[in-house]
Amino acid sequence: MSTLKIYNRKGESVGEMNVSADLLVTDRGDQAVKDTIVAGMNANRAGTASTLRKGEVAGSNKKPWKQKGTGRARAGLKQSPVWRGGGVAFGPHPRDFGQKLNKKVAKLAFRRAMSDHVVAGTLKLVDDFSIGEAKTKAVRELCKSLGVDRCLFVTAAVDPVFSLAARNMSRVAVIAAKDVGVWHAVRFPVIVMAKGAWETVEARMKDTSKKKKEA
Numbered sequence: 001m002s003t004l005k006i007y008n009r010k011g012e013s014v015g016e017m018n019v020s021a022d023l024l025v026t027d028r029g030d031q032a033v034k035d036t037i038v039a040g041m042n043a044n045r046a047g048t049a050s051t052l053r054k055g056e057v058a059g060s061n062k063k064p065w066k067q068k069g070t071g072r073a074r075a076g077l078k079q080s081p082v083w084r085g086g087g088v089a090f091g092p093h094p095r096d097f098g099q100k101l102n103k104k105v106a107k108l109a110f111r112r113a114m115s116d117h118v119v120a121g122t123l124k125l126v127d128d129f130s131i132g133e134a135k136t137k138a139v140r141e142l143c144k145s146l147g148v149d150r151c152l153f154v155t156a157a158v159d160p161v162f163s164l165a166a167r168n169m170s171r172v173a174v175i176a177a178k179d180v181g182v183w184h185a186v187r188f189p190v191i192v193m194a195k196g197a198w199e200t201v202e203a204r205m206k207d208t209s210k211k212k213k214e215a
Helices: 030-043 103-120 136-146 160-165 182-187 195-205 209-214
Strands: 002-007 013-019 123-126 151-155 172-176 190-194
Touching: 002 103, 013 195, 030 103, 030 182, 103 123, 103 182, 103 195, 123 195, 136 160, 151 182, 151 195, 190 195
Parallel strands: 002 123, 123 190, 151 172, 151 190
Antiparallel strands: 002 013
8 A cells, every 4th residue: 555645735744545456566567557657649640741652643654765775784674763853662652550459458558557557656746736726836836845847737627727837847747537547657757636526537547347247
């Protein structure tokens, strides 16, 4: 069993929360984390690079010169890849870089990524860090009181005010609990999570395969 400390806006510890050992995965899942991140990055690739083959380059099929008698190498058409302005022999063409990712692999990767933060103590719970106005100063003060520099703020729900306040900070990102993924957990060394957001993340980390077997 691991323990998560709960802080207030001033960075003072106001309580603790126990995390069940059954929820954490620390002995497996490294490869799942890698595969999930690679699949996500490939899915974001545009795949729009395109070149023309020799059959797609404009031009006639007339031979540049006759086959024999000129002393030059024989040539069939001006669209050949060996000519300047001709087609590209093995150039890129539009394609989909998406990869199929098993749901169990994605679930394991998420559990492993979040478990590493819990065990390492780099996941901090805050009872409430909502702000009234979209002021960057308020987010900077919160980071200073918690002793963090580069971090990911996880809110219980979409918070446009807090997101707008943190937009000018290049080392900080804000995301809702339902949208946080493996890439976010790996990218940021510290996760500052609202107490209410932990319930959503905890539900996503639970192993539902055991329940299905029992049923």
